[in-house]
Amino acid sequence: MAGADGDDSLYPIAVLIDELRNEDVQLRLNSIKKLSTIALALGVERTRTELLPFLTDTIYDEDEVLLALAEQLGNFTMLVGGPEYVHCLLPPLESLATVEETVVRDKAVESLRKISQEHSPVDLEVHFEPLVKRLASGDWFTSRTSACGLFSVCYPRVSSTVKAEIRQHFRTLCSDDTPMVRRAAASKLGEFAKVLELEYVKSDIISLFTALASDEQDSVRLLAVEACVSIATLLPQEDLEALVMPTLRQAAEDKSWRVRYMVADKFSELQTAVGPEITKNDLVPAFQNLLKDCEAEVRAAAANKVKEFCENLPEDGRETIIMTHLLPCVKELVTDTNQHVKSALASVIMGLSTILGKDNTVEHLLPLFLAQLKDECPEVRLNIISNLDCVNEVIGIRQLSQSLLPAIVELAEDAKWRVRLAIIEYMPLLAGQLGVEFFDEKLNSLCMAWLVDHVYAIREAATTNLKKLVEKFGPEWAQNTIVPKVLGMAHDPNYLHRMTTLFCVNSLSEVCGQDITTKHMLPVVLKMAVDQVANVRFNVAKCLQKIGPVLDSNSLQTEVKPVLEKLATDQDMDVKYFALEAISVLVLA
């Protein structure tokens, strides 16, 4: 082998290439993933002259191998000798940018974009830009698709003649015969516009944008909506009306719901991009239409944007616009036939109260909140409850609490445990906002009822919930309200409930502190060590291990140790195991 003559640098490339050609795909993949190791061992020169030509010539492999290769090559600059030689990486990446599989191609383009930055301006024109041109005029759609992603990285750094060529190529691809290429071009239109000089944005980009936005395929048209945001940001305000708005208006009323959905989905960005004047005159009516769209998908997307849109309205006239133009639509959505629409609205509607202020909230929004709290769809109710904090700031939660309570109770007893689980998660938040008195009076019993739920996930969540409540209300509250109830369950005939006591102790001991734990919880736990169910006994051992750090050393030695030692001789092997583990963790041996 090469090492024999004392020169490790002379690895025969053939041996390495065999590794890269191994019959087993997995091994081949491993080798490719360690390509940098091979390159390092070969040194920069042999990497350039031997390894890269091999890689370029043999690109026909499984997509997974190609993906790994495309990724590796993006980090290869140093391994071929630095920026001076980075163009050596272009041939293999060029081939990879033409393969069929999208993930490979995208990765190759990503790597090409990365190494384009490492090219000197001269190399960029001599090596990189010709590659982009070749790809852009390739026979098969894949290479043309890849080219779309490369224009914007070289444009800013080349001479004006080359710039003109690049613009020409981009233009051609925007009207390509295959929809795949037009989609790729449309999705890069915004990015390309950003690197162009303003005069060319106006002369070139706008016409391309207009053409793509009226493409025969809706999958192309909807991508133009995305580009619209970038283009509108680039143009001076006075040009927007003439250059962008006709197309945007048309998109908002497109016959395909996918395009309208896209407009709804990008509405906040569009709003920022076109500025307050156009928003007032154009976007408000467009938004009204989207909120009333015949397709639920579109309405839901628009409903999601209600709060953001209102927030970003110009402050003068904001209230009037909301009250006269938007609120009527919002009201209708509260009783929409589609639950997704309602629940999208429910997730943002509470945010309107901060914008509209106390009086409007009480008069106009509160009835809507109340209606949604009674919605047949639990998700809607949950979304309202999870956003209560917004309303709390404006009108205080008391206004709502009368309706809130039945809604919470109903969700708390929902037949679907997932719904119960969701409401439990909001309990600490609700408790914080409603205050300790209201909580004790109305909600405490619910929290305790969850502890004996027949679904384990609910009992578990209920335990965590108690801990969070104690964090909010303090140990004293815990001692008076929940600890007695929790400990009472230790005598329950159902062993699952007895175990819940232990789980509660596990999570409560730390927040309740040494005093409560030692005086109240520990005696109960110790008594359970003689439970007839082994599961309870080994959970006693686990529990003791868990609460050990909270206890003082005296009780550890005099009370915990004897019990654990007894459990360590239990006839059940699991009990033994956990007892011994506890002894060793607590260092009681």
Place this chain on the structure above:
Amino acid sequence: MENTKLPPTSPTSPTTGFSVPNAEKIDGFPRRSMRRARQRRSHSSSQFRYQSSQVELTPLPLLKDAAAGELHELFVQKLQQCCVLFDFLDCVADLKGKEIKRAALNELVETMATSRGILIEPVYPEAIKMISVNIFRTLPPSENAEYDPEEDEPTLEAAWPHLQLVYEFFLRFVECPDFQPSVAKRYLDQRFVLQLLELFDTEDPREREYLKTILHRVYGKMLGLRAYIRKQINNIFLKFIYESEHFNGVAELLEILGSIINGFALPLKAEHKQFLVRVLIPLHKARTLSIFHAQLAYCVVQFMEKDATVTEYIIEGLLRFWPKTCTQKEVMLLGELEEILDVMEPTQFQRVQEKLFKQIALSISSPHFQVAERALYFWNNEYILSLIEENCQVILPLVFATLYRVSKEHWNQMIVSLIYNVLKTFMEMNSTLFDDLTSSYKLEKQKEQRRERERQELWRRLEQESDRRLQLMQEASLNRKNLQEHHTHAHSHTLTHTPHDPSTTNAS
């Protein structure tokens, strides 16, 4: 408490169509049964967006009562009448109008099918217009975002009572003996066909069935549109494979293609070979292969029967996209392979046998018994067996080690006994070779282990070497830096030796 209002909102009410995204975030198990309950009731249609003001329909005289001179005029009037669309999501809206249109459509279908001479030139634009207005629409979003054609009930088109008649009329129109492609092409153009193809994405299987038959007829009669139709189908497939992974009509389009391929002229044009290699073969990658695999395999076999020289492309392609983890797909591909082998010419077989039997050996050693079983069934196929026998010298060494090992290791007794049968067959085919391989099995195994050790050694040395070089590079760059600092600052720094930090090694 408003107890009276509770029943409809009660969460236990079985009619509550409840999807659980919020809760799913918590435990991530989608509840299919629940989604499906909702699915069954779903009907959808995007058709009626732009018809807010409804036109009141008045019944026209019956076509069969029309005087010969007035028949065409009345026919066109009925076509125009049928351009009015109705809202079927609201099932009680405008029942009278719906009935008038239904009756008119029925008459149109009937007349188109039975009266000769009805299809005169002025009827074409009106007929195409009526068809376009009714069937072309943006398909509604799927009721179920994760619609799985195998598991879920499809969303049915609500307007079907009318739509079906329109499709029926369309079919009679293109099938009509009076149909003249030279006239029709003015109206039935590329734009029209493109929209027709987009409709294949409909979830409603009834609609796809009509579309399939109609497109097939259009392809048959409109020669000028053929190339365009093929190109657009390619685009749909490429989008399906590489972009969206979603298109409901793949099976139907493949079915049409199956008969189109049958009609290809020989020798195959480059365009058609490209279609095979770049579109049909990659379709095997799709996650939802099972839905259209039968049609796809049929197309592939059609190609083989047309022109045996494509065999190598096909086998290489299938092996390239061979499923790595999905055993269900692997079983399907093995099935397809058997169909292919069944029509493979012996000379072609010899060109691909090595690659092929390496994969078959891998499939035999699959721990999934259905995969192993499917591969072993090849030995029950007489034609394949004869191919194997002719090339026993090549094939037996390729599969022997696997058969030997799996016969000792497989958990499933049925597989083991199938393998014994295969081994027995081989023994009968060529007992000398069989004995040679048996005796050299251990040796081969040892060789293999040695090779593996050598590989590991190679990598160990490589990593050492690359570590060493990395270190050198780091030191060099540090020296350079220090040197620069030396120049810029008046006083010199002592060179610090950098300890090698393995975390910066790319290889680690």
